Amino acid sequence: MTESFGARLRRAMDERGPLCVGIDPHASLLAEWGLADDVAGLERFSRTVVAALAGRVAVLKPQSAFFERFGSRGVAVLERTVAEARAAGALVVMDAKRGDIGSTMAAYAESFLREDSPLFSDALTVSPYLGYGSLAPAVALARESGAGLFVLALTSNPEGGEVQHAVRADGRTVGATVLGHLAAENAGEEPLGSFGAVVGATLGDLSAYDLDINGPLLAPGIGAQGATPADLPRVFGAAVRNVVPNVSRGVLRHGPDVVALRDAASRLAEEVAAAVAGA
Numbered sequence: 613m614t615e616s617f618g619a620r621l622r623r624a625m626d627e628r629g630p631l632c633v634g635i636d637p638h639a640s641l642l643a644e645w646g647l648a649d650d651v652a653g654l655e656r657f658s659r660t661v662v663a664a665l666a667g668r669v670a671v672l673k674p675q676s677a678f679f680e681r682f683g684s685r686g687v688a689v690l691e692r693t694v695a696e697a698r699a700a701g702a703l704v705v706m707d708a709k710r711g712d713i714g715s716t717m718a719a720y721a722e723s724f725l726r727e728d729s730p731l732f733s734d735a736l737t738v739s740p741y742l743g744y745g746s747l748a749p750a751v752a753l754a755r756e757s758g759a760g761l762f763v764l765a766l767t768s769n770p771e772g773g774e775v776q777h778a779v780r781a782d783g784r785t786v787g788a789t790v791l792g793h794l795a796a797e798n799a800g801e802e803p804l805g806s807f808g809a810v811v812g813a814t815l816g817d818l819s820a821y822d823l824d825i826n827g828p829l830l831a832p833g834i835g836a837q838g839a840t841p842a843d844l845p846r847v848f849g850a851a852v853r854n855v856v857p858n859v860s861r862g863v864l865r866h867g868p869d870v871v872a873l874r875d876a877a878s879r880l881a882e883e884v885a886a887a888v889a890g891a
């Protein structure tokens with residue numbers, strides 16, 4: 613049976629450090645790299661990031677929208693990016709933020725979490741805001757395939773609070789309810805569950821939330837959105853050892869030079885390690 617995503621991720625975090633670099637080919641970054649805003653530019657950009665980092669960082673997270681923008685040829689580049697990154701040793705989190713009623717969710721799950729799918733990834737970002745239970749087909753298929761999910765719980769953007777901090781009739785916030793579902797999903801899993809939460813590094817003190825879900829916490833917001841590695845212990849408390857900090861533009865802006873990309877990722881990885889060690 614395939615080893616679980618949680619077990620594979622814990623090992624990768626131990627061996628390579630927990631940093632996740634996003635592959636977000638913004639049109640503005642393509643221009644900064646001297647590339648055309650077309651499929652060839654997209655392919656060159658993605659190949660460069662994979663060549664620079666897939667052998668070094670624990671996780672790469674391609675953002676599907678930037679590939680879908682170019683239609684089927686962009687999606688073909690995404691397929692190759694995922695395959696090459698995984699072949700070079702990185703775990704791939706597909707950032708597609710899918711979420712739908714259960715019957716349709718099953719089809720989204722098959723697109724990314726069925727082992728013989730062209731876009732099969734180690735994990736997928738999903739939205740629970742049609743109700744956590746609507747994600748059940750993705751949870752089931754992830755378990756079968758040894759894949760994982762990252763469920764949007766407390767997102768890094770300032771607008772997220774109106775939904776995620778809303779208080780339910782039972783007095784719990786919506787975000788805390790999502791975290792509670794994930795803790796139940798991961799109960800008893802060792803060394804780490806496969807069902808992670810997305811919790812923004814930008815959110816300040818989260819001591820009101822129980823982040824102890826026995827699963828990974830994907831933490832976007834470092835770099836372009838203003839958070840720094842030094843913020844991680846304050847935001848995540850004791851859960852910081854399960855944090856996978858994501859940086860996209862903060863690393864990518866150093867390209868297209870492969871050495872500069874590697875140096876930027878290494879510097880951030882060192883800052884993250886120092887922050888976690890001091891927590």
Ligand SMILES: O=C(O)c1cc(=O)[nH]c(=O)n1[C@@H]1O[C@H](COP(=O)(O)O)[C@@H](O)[C@H]1O
Binds near residue numbers: 707737768834836
């Ligand atoms: O799920 C995500 O990855 C995500 C969730 C969230 O709450 N905030 C967030 O920024 N992200 C993603 O993380 C990446 C952040 O990119 P940078 O701001 O350039 O580092 C983007 O791909 C976002 O879509």
